[in-house]
Amino acid sequence: MKNKKILFLDAFSAKVSGAQKVAFNIFNSLIALDFDVVTVHRCAPNPVADLYDGTSCEKLCLPFEFFLKKIFGNGNFDGKTQLLKFFHIIKYFFFLILINLWVIYRTKQKKCNYIYTYDIRGLSLACLFSKLFGIKVIWHLHGEIKNSFILNLIIKNSCYRIICPSEYIKNTIKNDTASVILNGFYFPPYSIVEKEKNVDEINILYVGALTPQKGIHFLIDVLSQKEFLEKKIKLKIVGDYIGHLWYSKFINELIDKSLVQVEMVGWQNNVANYYLWADVVCFTSLERGIINYDGCNHYFKSSEALPTVLIEAIAAGKPVVSTIIAGSPEIVNHGFTGFLVNEDIAQYGNAILKARNLKINCSDIDAHREKFSLEKMKTEIKRLFCEE
Numbered sequence: 006m007k008n009k010k011i012l013f014l015d016a017f018s019a020k021v022s023g024a025q026k027v028a029f030n031i032f033n034s035l036i037a038l039d040f041d042v043v044t045v046h047r048c049a050p051n052p053v054a055d056l057y058d059g060t061s062c063e064k065l066c067l068p069f070e071f072f073l074k075k076i077f078g079n080g081n082f083d084g085k086t087q088l089l090k091f092f093h094i095i096k097y098f099f100f101l102i103l104i105n106l107w108v109i110y111r112t113k114q115k116k117c118n119y120i121y122t123y124d125i126r127g128l129s130l131a132c133l134f135s136k137l138f139g140i141k142v143i144w145h146l147h148g149e150i151k152n153s154f155i156l157n158l159i160i161k162n163s164c165y166r167i168i169c170p171s172e173y174i175k176n177t178i179k180n181d182t183a184s185v186i187l188n189g190f191y192f193p194p195y196s197i198v199e200k201e202k203n204v205d206e207i208n209i210l211y212v213g214a215l216t217p218q219k220g221i222h223f224l225i226d227v228l229s230q231k232e233f234l235e236k237k238i239k240l241k242i243v244g245d246y247i248g249h250l251w252y253s254k255f256i257n258e259l260i261d262k263s264l265v266q267v268e269m270v271g272w273q274n275n276v277a278n279y280y281l282w283a284d285v286v287c288f289t290s291l292e293r294g295i296i297n298y299d300g301c302n303h304y305f306k307s308s309e310a311l312p313t314v315l316i317e318a319i320a321a322g323k324p325v326v327s328t329i330i331a332g333s334p335e336i337v338n339h340g341f342t343g344f345l346v347n348e349d350i351a352q353y354g355n356a357i358l359k360a361r362n363l364k365i366n367c368s369d370i371d372a373h374r375e376k377f378s379l380e381k382m383k384t385e386i387k388r389l390f391c392e393e
Contacts, residue, residue: 009390010041011114013124016067016077016130018051020245020272023313024147027170027188028123029056031145034383035121036062036191040390043115047073052274063115067130068107079125105133112140119143119165119218119390125156132163141165145388148308149177149331166389171312171332174325179254184389185310187335188311189382192320192374193277197367205360206237210283210307210323212276212314215256217296220289220328224260227289227353230265238265243279245272255298279320284391285360286318288327291348311336319343319373322358336377341369 010029013032017025035042046054048066057064067073076097108131112120120131123145134144160167160180161332167183175183209228213219221242228238246253248303260267273279280286293306309331316327316336325343329332337343342365344356375381 009119010043010115010117011035011390012043012045012108012115012117012120013110014045014120014127014131015057016047016081016122016126016278017053017118017124018047018049018073018077019053019247020276021056023028023188023311024124025056026054026190026313027073027147030055030147030189030379031121031386032060034304034386035062035390036380037383038387038390039220043111043117045111049074064216065111069100070106070214071216072097072104076101094255099289100132102127102165104130109134109140113138117216118214119277119288121145123147124371128160128163132159141203143168146170146174146183147310148312149174149210157309168389171335173332173335174310181345186382186385186389187377188313188316189311189377189379190320191349191379193318195320195322195370197322197365205235207233207239207357208284209238209240209283209357210243210279210286210318211240211289212243212279212286212318213288213290214250215242215252215254217294217303219244219306220291222256222296223348223350223353224287224289224290225256225259225263225265227357230267232358233352234264235256240265240267241279241282242267243271243273243276246307249303251298251301251303252296255296263302280318280321280323283318283323285324285357286314286325286343288315288333290328290330290333290351292330309333315343316377319365319370322370324363324365324366326356326360328353338369338373341365342373 009305027354040096045065045067048070059130061330084167119141122131124147131142142164143166144164164182167180169183169185170188172185175185177204196354290307290309307330313334315325315327319342328348329345337345339345344354344360346352352364
C-alpha cells in the first residue's frame with residue numbers, strides 16, 4: 006500500500022482512554038497493512054504522543070502548543086468582559102487558521118493522499134481548507150454530535166469519509182459519507198475460573214473518568230440502598246477526576262456517608278487484573294442530569310459512543326450492568342453477557358444482584374471477542390482506505 010500515504014493527526018494530550026486506544030489500534034493496523042504513515046501529534050510530552058514514540062514512522066509536532074493547551078484545555082471565558090471575550094475568540098480563530106494551513110502544507114509536502122483524525126479536536130485542525138486543496142479527510146467520530154447546524158455543515162463540506170463506532174452514532178449525524186466500523190481491540194487470553202462465592206460479598210468494578218455524566222454518584226446511591234446494606238460490598242474505582250473540583254468534593258462526601266467499602270486506585274493504563282478481581286463491572290453513564298451541590302445547580306449531559314469498558318469486561322468473561330445509552334445495546338447481550346437497565350436506582354440495584362450470579366457461556370464470550378476483534382477492524386479499515 007506504499008502508494009497510499011496517510012497523515013495521521015492525533016491532537017490529544019491527556020491520559021490514554023477509549024478513543025486514544027482505538028486510534029492507536031487503527032494506526033498499528035495501517036502500518037501492518039503497509040500504508041505509509043506520517044504521524045502528527047502535540048509537542049509537549051504527553052501519554053498520547055508516547056504511544057507513537059516507539060514506532061518507526063515519520064513524526065511531526067503540531068505548532069503553537071501554547072494555543073492548543075489553552076483552547077483544548079478549559080476554553081474558559083468566564084470573568085472576562087464582552088470585549089475581551091471577543092478578542093480572545095478572534096485570537097483563537099486566527100491561530101486555528103494558521104494550524105490548519107500548517108497541516109495542509111505538511112500534507113502536501115509529504116505527498117499524503119489522506120488525513121486521518123478523530124473527534125472534534127482533530128477535525129478542527131484539519132478541516133478548514135482540506136477540500137479546497139483536494140485532500141481527503143477521514144474523520145473518526147467517538148461521540149454523539151448534538152444538534153449543531155454549523156458543525157454538521159462543516160462535517161458535510163470537509164469530510165471525505167466518516168467512521169462511526171456504532172449504529173447509534175451514525176444515526177445521529179445523518180451523513181451519506183458515514184459508515185460503521187466497530188472499535189477493535191487485542192484481547193489477552195481469558196479463562197473462566199469458578200471462585201467460591203460468599204453470597205454476602207460482591208466485588209464491583211467501575212472503570213472510567215470521574216465526571217458527572219459518567220455517573221459514579223449514581224452507582225454509590227445504588228449501593229447505598231437497603232438490599233445492599235447487609236452485604237459486604239467492595240467497590241473499586243479505576244479512574245481520575247477530570248476538572249469539576251466540586252464533583253470530587255461531592256463524591257467524597259457521598260462515600261463518607263455510605264457504608265460501601267470504596268477503594269480508589271486512580272487512572273491505570275492496564276486494567277486486566279482489575280477485571281479478574283471483579284464479580285460485576287458497572288457502567289453508569291447518564292444521558293443528562295442536574296446535581297445541586299453547595300447551593301449551585303450543575304448540569305451535565307453524556308457524549309458516549311461505544312463504551313470501551315463494556316467491550317473489555319465482557320471479553321474478559323465478566324458480567325456487566327450498563328445504563329441504556331448510546332452504543333451500549335450494541336455491546337451487551339441482555340441476559341447473556343450482562344444487563345441493560347434504565348437510569349433507575351432500584352432497577353440498577355436488582356441488575357447487579359442478578360449479574361452477580363450470571364455465568365457467561367464461553368460461546369458468547371468468543372462471539373463478542375470476534376465482533377470487536379482487531380483483525381475485523383483492520384479488514385474494515387483496509388476496505389475504507391482502498392475504496393475509490
